[in-house]
Amino acid sequence: MDVVNLAAKLSTFADHWQPRTVAEFNGQDVMVAKTHGEFVWHKHADADDFFLVLKGNLVIEMRDRSVSLGPGELFVVPRGVEHRPVAREEVHLLLIEPTGTPNTGDAATAAVRRVI
């Protein structure tokens, strides 16, 4: 593989909630995404969900609490925990999940996996 420049990868697309896979390791997909607005409530039964904010501020709502992440801050939503990411402004993210994990928690509604 080549070196991945996250800002360069993010500059290649503008749509929201459509993660792009930029690397793979140990069965995990490393993805970049742009988000704005509210995503759907969902959970991943078998996958912890890694978020690292690169730009902007992301709130991750859970049923019993919320966390707020700025640039350089990360959070792991444990498997099985319902959550809803909310971006009041455009947010750039690094996401890591096991390869094949549907981003909505449901293959029927998930974003298509795209490798860039």
Next chain:
Amino acid sequence: MDVVNLAAKLSTFADHWQPRTVAEFNGQDVMVAKTHGEFVWHKHADADDFFLVLKGNLVIEMRDRSVSLGPGELFVVPRGVEHRPVAREEVHLLLIEPTGTPNTGDAATAAVRRVI
């Protein structure tokens, strides 16, 4: 878990080549580390090795080529590939490896796992 602020975690220690675990997900340890100088040549037989540079410039030498990573750039050294990280200046890193992976490729010489 709580939100992890990478800069705050990095501010709590000064030693080099001694990764600290700041989060775990899907059997992987998320670590921060400071490096300066040349590490040892090593490989991980069963683990791909994820590097994301947060500050400074890191060269990862492999036997057949080298790559150079600046801030916001990531690289995965595939399992089984010999490599030597070299930092000509102090470099701050985010590292991800399966929990328990010895950082030198050898449990006898590896840094002790520390969770902060």
